Every structure is written in C-alpha cells, then in structure tokens.
Amino acid sequence: MPLSTDRGAVIRGLIRDIPDFPKKGILFKDITPLLADPRGFHMVLDAFAEEFVGTHLDAIVGIESRGFIFGAALAARLNCSFVPVRKPGKLPAAVDRVSYALEYGEGSLEMHKHSIAEGANVLIVDDLLATGGTAVGAAELVRKQGGIVLAFAFVVELAFLSGRERLMPVPVKSVVTF
Ligand code: AMP
Numbered sequence: 001m002p003l004s005t006d007r008g009a010v011i012r013g014l015i016r017d018i019p020d021f022p023k024k025g026i027l028f029k030d031i032t033p034l035l036a037d038p039r040g041f042h043m044v045l046d047a048f049a050e051e052f053v054g055t056h057l058d059a060i061v062g063i064e065s066r067g068f069i070f071g072a073a074l075a076a077r078l079n080c081s082f083v084p085v086r087k088p089g090k091l092p093a094a095v096d097r098v099s100y101a102l103e104y105g106e107g108s109l110e111m112h113k114h115s116i117a118e119g120a121n122v123l124i125v126d127d128l129l130a131t132g133g134t135a136v137g138a139a140e141l142v143r144k145q146g147g148i149v150l151a152f153a154f155v156v157e158l159a160f161l162s163g164r165e166r167l168m169p170v171p172v173k174s175v176v177t178f
Contacts, residue, residue: 007043012176014040015156029156029178031066031127041073047175048074048125048153055150058120059083061111063138064090070155071125083115085138096144100137107134111141118146129154129174132163139170 004010014034021028034040048070059081062071068084075082088097088108095110116122122142124135129152139149149170157164157174164172 003039007047008176010040011043011047011155015176029128029158031069031155034155035069044070044155044175045073045077048173049077051153051173052078052123052151055123056121057123057150059116059122059147061085061116061122061124061138061142063109063124063126063134066127067125070127070153074123074125074153083111085109085111085141096141098137098140098144100133100140102133103131107137109134109137109141111138111145114145116142116145116147120147121150122147123150124152126152126154128156128158129163129167129172130158130161132161132166135163136166139167 014037016030016033018028018030057078057080060071060075061083062068064086072082088110091110091112094113096113097108097110099106099108124138126135129135135152142149151171151173152167153173155175157177159177
C-alpha cells in the first residue's frame with residue numbers, strides 16, 4: 001500500500017488516546033507513537049518549519065517537558081536558540097518565575113534569567129494546547145525578559161477548550177485539532 005501523503009491524517013493516526021490519565025476524566029493525547037515514527041516526526045517539523053521559515057526568530061522557548069522535544073528539534077532546523085521553560089526547582093542558575101492558574105489550583109514555571117535578549121523575537125512551542133494556561137505563563141516569562149512573543153506552535157490543539165482565545169492576539173499554529 002502506498003504511504004499516505006495527507007500529513008494531518010498521518011500525524012493524527014500517530015497520536016494515541018489514553019483515557020483517565022493522569023486522572024479520571026482526562027483523555028490524554030499521547031505523542032510517543034508519533035516520536036517513534038520518523039516520518040511522522042519529520043511531518044510535524046515540516047509543518048512548523050513551513051510556517052516559520054520566513055520569520056525572523058531569535059529564540060524558540062520550549063515548555064517542559066514535551067515542548068522540549070519539538071521545540072529543540074525545530075530550533076536546530078531554523079537556526080535559532082532554544083530556551084527551556086521548566087517546572088520549579090529544575091533549572092540550576094538564577095531564574096525568573098511566574099505562577100498561573102490551572103484547572104484546579106496553581107502552577108509555576110521558571111526560565112533562567114537573561115535567556116531572552118531585549119526585543120528578541122520568540123516562538124513558544126509545546127506539544128498540546130488545552131486551556132492555554134501554561135502557554136500564557138510561558139509568554140509572561142518571555143515578556144518579563146523583554147522578548148516579543150511572535151507566535152505559539154502546538155502539535156495538538158484541543159479546540160473545545162478554547163485555549164486559542166486566551167492567547168489572542170498572538171497567532172497560534174497547531175498541526176492537528178481535536
Ligand atoms: P493547558 O495549560 O491547559 O493548555 O495545558 C497544556 C499543558 O498540559 C501541555 O503542556 C500539555 O502537554 C498538557 N496537557 C493538558 N491536557 C492534555 C491532554 N489531554 N493530553 C496530553 N497533554 C495534556
């Protein structure tokens with residue numbers, strides 16, 4: 001059988017649903033089958049690269065942990081810096097920190113101080129956009145250091161949670177939508 005060239009369909013087919021993880025009622029979108037498939041992984045990076053190759057990007061900020069996988073690979077392709085945003089207590093040097101609302105309670109994110117130059121053009125990458133709270137927190141960190149958030153990029157968007165609206169007016173690129 002010939003390989004499908006429908007990028008969206010191929011990528012969708014490599015995302016596995018895991019019910020009730022990490023807690024009851026959550027349908028977890030598992031991207032590990034996509035990572036295990038070199039063609040699918042290339043397709044995701046192609047979709048991002050096509051979107052941003054003409055844009056002047058100084059840095060890609062990847063959100064822990066699955067944002068590191070796609071963000072770092074894309075930074076290498078687009079010849080820009082990669083900067084990790086991590087959960088508290090993981091980064092070794094002095095950090096800036098933001099707190100943001102989660103569905104239940106509050107989360108925090110950290111980025112090393114002086115990671116983003118004043119006026120730098122930044123793309124924020126994560127595997128999945130749900131409510132948008134995590135991405136808003138990462139954007140706040142970038143802006144705190146004087147960076148400009150040019151766009152957000154996600155492999156998966158859960159459109160029914162309307163996260164995109166929280167990120168407006170910054171453009172959002174997602175490869176597949178559920
Ligand atoms: P949110 O802040 O609500 O947009 O949540 C996005 C973050 O939580 C991302 O880092 C995702 O990896 C993770 N996440 C949220 N919901 C899911 C889900 N249904 N499947 C996989 N990851 C999820």
